[in-house]
Structures are given as structure tokens and as C-alpha cells.
Amino acid sequence: MKAVKTGIIGVGHFGRFHAAILHGLPQCEFIGVYDIDSTRSKQVADDLKVTWFKKVGHLIEQSDALFVVTPAATHFACAERVLSAGKHLFIEKPLAESAANARQLLEAANKKGVLLQVGHIERFNPAFSLLKNNLPKTINRIEANRLLPFSARGTDVSVVYDLMVHDIDLVLNLLQESPNGYDATFQKIQTPFADSCRATLSFKSGITAHLTSSRVSDKRERTLTVFSGQGKYCIDLDEQSLLLPDGRILKNSEKRNILQDEIRSFLKTVQEGHRPMVTGEEGTMALEVAESIIALESA
Secondary structure, X not given: OXXXXXXXXXXXXXXXXXXXXXXOOOOEEEEEEEOOOHHHHHHHHHHHOOEEOOOHHHHHHHOOEEEEOOOHHHHHHHHHHHHHOOOEEEEEOOOOOOHHHHHHHHHHHHHHOOOXXXXXXXXXXXXXXXXXXXXXXXXXXXXXXXXXOOOOOOOOOOHHHHHHHHHHHHHHHHHOOOEEEEEEEEEOOOOOOXXXXXXXXXXXXXXXXXXXEEOOOXXXXXXXXXXXXXXXXXXXXXXXXXXXXXXXXXXXXXXXXXXXXXXXXXXXXXXXXXXXXXXXXXXXXXXXXXXXXXXXXXX
């Protein structure tokens, strides 16, 4: 199968990982990189022996698919430019800075007939697959904790867009319904935006989801627990494991590189033309819920 001519926009902290993986994949004909910081762009390009582009438009022109791994506040502008050129797009979460902008991107992708995948990486976590394969018939509530020590990366937006949106996406994927009630508390500690948030989502089915996210924690934790009449099912997203109600722990013999799996999946989607694992519509739904939570901060 023909390799996909691929470029990457944004080679900062996270973008460098994308670039390194793309460079080693046979499904990818790596065209080159662009970053607003030309020194950084040239360094990454030299390290990987690919082309660095001084103008993003030239990279877009020469590529069939683009990865956008830029700060969240720039996602809409970058994505709009890629999609308007008729190129397939993988964009890191959140899809855009607002649900309204996300819907514009969906419309642009549909108009041009190109694929749009959103980087909700936890969908590729083996722990989440194990949970879905062992999911109880009835769910009472869900609890998710996503706690990280402070880092300057990602602080241009609320912790809800930065971290919690991952768990919002997982909950929506598990329940296949949208919330009809919201409650939340917030704390600003290190940045002008909320650095920690506790949110409760209520669903018409009677299920509640309690989400806690912090980027100023003294510990690291990424867990999601489903409570049912049969007991609790807890996944550790760092360990890629599932704890069953009877005490058994399920996990793969070796940890997966889920970023590599995510990137491979997108390239295969482009090659074969099938539905992405995380569609633009799903990315928009997660963003709509995140936006509803954030609105409570000023209510």
C-alpha cells in the first residue's frame, strides 16, 4: 500500500514525539516539519534528516495528510488552513478552542471530503479496551481521576480542555449518551485558568460520572472506575491494566506505545478510507461537554 505523504505542524514538547514516530513508520512518507520557532523546527528536521519548512503553506501543499500538534489556542487556525487545502488532518485534542469552531472544522472536512481524527489518545489504551470487553450490563456511576504535577505545557487553556477532556471522551464512548446535567468546582493556582476541577455529569439513564482533574497535584494518577451491581471495574491508564471485582488484574504481557498505535491507526485510515477511531464528531461532542463544564465557572 502506498505510503502517505505526511507533514507535521508543531514540533514542541509533544510534537517531537509524533515526529520521531512518523519518521520510523513505513506507512509514512515523511515530507517534513514546520514550527513557528524556526530554530526548533530546523533542529528537529536535522535530527530526523527530513526537510524543515520556513512557510507552513509549502508543507501543506506537499503533503497529503498533516498532524497539527500546536498549542490548543492555535488549533482552529491551523486546522482550518489544512482542511481548506483539502488535506487529511490529525489534530491533537482539543479539536478547537470552542464547540462552535469545532463545528466549522467538521463542516470544512465534510465539504472537502477529507478525514479528520482527533487525538484522544486514551481510546488506544489497552486498559480501556479491556474495560469495554468486560463492561458490566448495568452501570451505576463512573469515577475518573487524572492528576499530574505542574508543568508549563498545556497551560494556555483550562485544565478541563487540557486534561479532563480525555475522560469526558472516555465516558461518552462508554455510555453512548450525552449529559443532561452538570455541576463543577474549580481552583486557579498556578495559571490564569482553572488548574483543578471536580465535575459531575448526570445522564438521562440515571448514571452519574464524577471527574477530577488537576495539573497541580503532588502525585500522578490516571484511573477510571465503573461501579455496578457486580462490583467495581477499575482501569489504571498508566499501568494499562484492569482490576476486576473478583480481584483479578488483566493486562497485556507488554505495555503498548499508544501514541504509535494512534498514529498508525490514522495513517491506515487515510490509506483505506475508513472511519477514524476518534472522529471529528466525537471530538466535537467532548468539546461541547467541556465547554458546558467551563461555563459553570462564571455562572
